[in-house]
Amino acid sequence: MSCLFCRIAAGEIPSTKVYEDELVYAFRDIAPQAPVHVLIIPKKHIESAQALTKEDDALLCHMFACARKIAESEGVAASGYRLITNVGDDAGQSVHHLHLHLIGGKTLKWDN
Ligand code: AMP
Numbered sequence: 001m002s003c004l005f006c007r008i009a010a011g012e013i014p015s016t017k018v019y020e021d022e023l024v025y026a027f028r029d030i031a032p033q034a035p036v037h038v039l040i041i042p043k044k045h046i047e048s049a050q051a052l053t054k055e056d057d058a059l060l061c062h063m064f065a066c067a068r069k070i071a072e073s074e075g076v077a078a079s080g081y082r083l084i085t086n087v088g089d090d091a092g093q094s095v096h097h098l099h100l101h102l103i104g105g106k107t108l109k110w111d112n
């Protein structure tokens with residue numbers, strides 16, 4: 001298995017787990033951009049949001065449900081947070097396994 005995030009989800013590479021269920025794994029970003037920076041990934045390997053298919057509709061909905069739960073447990077549900085998924089080179093996607101960045105805990109700027 002060569003995908004970094006597949007290996008993290010499988011427990012082969014250490015990570016700081018925030019949440020896990022049968023479909024999703026969530027862990028702290030190694031280079032946090034804000035006080036709260038959690039990565040939410042499907043256990044199934046999907047390259048990016050561009051590779052999603054109709055069959056992944058329920059999974060994607062579940063990832064957002066997990067994000068809501070994590071936002072609560074991280075204490076940012078009321079103050080607000082950002083969910084980001086980078087797709088491809090121009091977006092700077094560096095790990096080619098679908099992930100939601102859940103970022104919060106401070107007032108976020110929109111900086112391109
Ligand atoms: P992206 O640039 O959108 O593909 O995001 C990949 C994210 O994965 C970056 O924010 C990295 O800091 C993060 N990352 C890379 N390797 C690890 C790791 N071993 N554990 C936790 N986060 C990681």
